[in-house]
Amino acid sequence: MSALSSLPNLVPDEGELYYRSGLFGAATADEYYQRLYRSLAWRQEQLFIYGRWLKVPRLMAWYGDPAARYRYSGVEHLPLPWTADLQAIRGDVEMFCAHGFNSVLANLYRDGQDSMGCHADDEKELGQNPLIASLSFGDSRLLRFRHRKTGRTLDIELRHGDLLVMAGELQHHWRHELPKTRKSKQPRINLTFRRIFT
Numbered sequence: 705m706s707a708l709s710s711l712p713n714l715v716p717d718e719g720e721l722y723y724r725s726g727l728f729g730a731a732t733a734d735e736y737y738q739r740l741y742r743s744l745a746w747r748q749e750q751l752f753i754y755g756r757w758l759k760v761p762r763l764m765a766w767y768g769d770p771a772a773r774y775r776y777s778g779v780e781h782l783p784l785p786w787t788a789d790l791q792a793i794r795g796d797v798e799m800f801c802a803h804g805f806n807s808v809l810a811n812l813y814r815d816g817q818d819s820m821g822c823h824a825d826d827e828k829e830l831g832q833n834p835l836i837a838s839l840s841f842g843d844s845r846l847l848r849f850r851h852r853k854t855g856r857t858l859d860i861e862l863r864h865g866d867l868l869v870m871a872g873e874l875q876h877h878w879r880h881e882l883p884k885t886r887k888s889k890q891p892r893i894n895l896t897f898r899r900i901f902t
């Protein structure tokens with residue numbers, strides 16, 4: 705495996721964004737996809753937004769060290785204990801990034817109608833300039849970055865086994881979203897490894 709530091713930064717001067725295609729080869733990625741799909745404790749969360757409870761358009765599961773609590777939109781997320789697969793994947797990603805993580809948010813997009821709205825991962829529990837490592841398994845989906853000031857967009861197609869790393873001041877300059885698509889899509893699993901300060 706090469707290292708994060710050998711990859712080009714896709715957004716110089718505006719934080720750090722690194723893309724490593726196929727961190728996991730197809731056979732390994734297939735194995736993980738199947739097992740994560742079957743074994744993670746997928747739930748559809750509800751969020752209280754603008755005075756209404758809305759179903760989040762994807763399934764989620766939160767794993768991590770017991771102290772790694774995470775709160776957003778008024779919901780406290782208590783982590784489930786690490787599974788063997790998530791521990792193994794975390795080890796590989798930590799090695800590649802030379803960075804430690806104490807939690808992972810898993811997202812399951814069941815089809816092209818599942819999505820994630822535009823946001824920045826800038827909760828205070830993540831610290832000032834978080835390093836977030838995002839792995840993709842299953843069908844490919846487009847991740848779109850939007851520059852906060854200029855509105856410029858940057859699209860990255862995330863495929864089976866790919867790694868994307870957001871770091872430095874990225875969250876201060878850019879937001880990101882996973883738009884719905886009318887293309888017919890099979891499920892996609894995304895794992896975002898994070899370090900929560902407690």
Ligand SMILES: O=C(O)CCC(=O)C(=O)O
Nearest residue numbers: 809811825847882894896
């Ligand atoms: O599914 C993705 O690739 C994006 C996930 C994401 O932005 C997040 O979990 O904060």
Ligand SMILES: [Fe+2]
Nearest residue numbers: 823824825880
């Ligand atoms: Fe995010």
